[in-house]
Amino acid sequence: MKLSVIIPMYNEASIIENSVACFAEYLKENFDDYELIFADDGSVDGCGDVVLDYAKNDPCVKLIRYEKNRGKGCAVRTGMTASTGDIAVFTDCDIAFGVDVIGRVVKYFEDNGDVDVVVGSRNLSKDGYAGYTKLRVIASKIYIKLLGVLGGFRLSDSQCGVKGFRGAAIKDIFSRCETDGFAFDLEVIMTASALGYKTGELPVKIINHRKSSVHVFSDSFKMLADVVRIRRRVRKTVKK
Ligand SMILES: Nc1nc2c(ncn2[C@@H]2O[C@H](COP(=O)(O)OP(=O)(O)OP(=O)(O)O)[C@@H](O)[C@H]2O)c(=O)[nH]1
Numbered sequence: 230m231k232l233s234v235i236i237p238m239y240n241e242a243s244i245i246e247n248s249v250a251c252f253a254e255y256l257k258e259n260f261d262d263y264e265l266i267f268a269d270d271g272s273v274d275g276c277g278d279v280v281l282d283y284a285k286n287d288p289c290v291k292l293i294r295y296e297k298n299r300g301k302g303c304a305v306r307t308g309m310t311a312s313t314g315d316i317a318v319f320t321d322c323d324i325a326f327g328v329d330v331i332g333r334v335v336k337y338f339e340d341n342g343d344v345d346v347v348v349g350s351r352n353l354s355k356d357g358y359a360g361y362t363k364l365r366v367i368a369s370k371i372y373i374k375l376l377g378v379l380g381g382f383r384l385s386d387s388q389c390g391v392k393g394f395r396g397a398a399i400k401d402i403f404s405r406c407e408t409d410g411f412a413f414d415l416e417v418i419m420t421a422s423a424l425g426y427k428t429g430e431l432p433v434k435i436i437n438h439r440k441s442s443v444h445v446f447s448d449s450f451k452m453l454a455d456v457v458r459i460r461r462r463v464r465k466t467v468k469k
C-alpha cells in the first residue's frame with residue numbers, strides 16, 4: 230500500500246519548518262511507501278522554498294506550486310490529482326488534528342473495505358471542539374446541520390480539515406470538482422455520494438489551535454449560497 234499525504238499551504242512561513250519535519254518524520258516512522266505533497270497555493274512568503282530545501286534530503290517530500298492564490302479547494306484538488314497513492318489523505322499545514330490522524334484514516338480504510346471516502350468529524354468526539362470560542366462552536370454546529378439539509382447529505386461534520394480517499398476514486402471525484410474556496414469540502418462530499426462512493430466518518434479533535442482566519446458570519450452566508458449552487462451542478466455533471 231502506498232500512502233499519499235497532501236498538505237494545502239498558503240503563506241505558512243511562520244510554521245512550515247516545523248510542520249514539514251513533523252509530517253515527514255511521522256510518515257518515515259510509520260509507513261514504508263508514501264509521498265508527502267505540499268500544494269503551495271500561490272504563497273508569497275517563501276514557505277514553498279522551505280519545503281524544497283527539506284526535499285533535497287528526503288525524496289518522499291514533494292512540492293507543487295502555482296503563482297496565483299486560488300483557495301484551499303484548488304490546493305487540495307491539485308495535490309490530490311497529482312498523488313499516486315492507493316490511499317490519499319489531506320490535512321492542514323498547522324497540524325491542527327495532530328499527525329496520528331493520518332494513521333487512523335489509513336486504519337479506517339483497512340478495517341472498512343467497502344468505504345471509499347473517510348471524513349473526519351469534530352462532532353463525533355466529545356471534546357472535538359475544545360478550545361473553540363462558544364460562539365464558534367454554536368455557529369459551527371447549526372451551520373453544519375443546515376449545510377447537510379441544503380446539500381442533501383448526512384454527515385456530522387462536512388467542513389473538517391481531514392479527509393481521505395481511495396486512490397481509485399480520486400480522479401473520478403476530483404475531475405468533477407471546480408470549487409476553489411472553502412466550500413470545496415461540500416463539493417467533494419456531494420460529488421462522491423452522487424457517484425455512489427461510500428463515506429465513513431472518523432472522530433477527530435483539534436489539538437493545535439491558532440488564530441482563526443474564518444469570518445464566521447460572512448463566510449457562512451457565502452457558503453450557504455455555494456451549497457445550493459454546487460448541488461445544482463453536481464446533479465448536472467454526475468450522470469446516473
Ligand atoms: N486561509 C487560507 N488557507 C489556505 C489557502 N490555501 C490553502 N490554505 C491552507 O488550508 C489550510 C487550512 O487553513 P486555515 O486558515 O487554518 O482554515 P481552517 O482550518 O478551515 O479554519 P480555522 O483554522 O478555524 O480558521 C492550511 O493548511 C492553509 O495553509 C487560502 O487561500 N487561504
Ligand SMILES: [Mg+2]
Pocket residue numbers: 321323325
Ligand atoms: Mg485551521
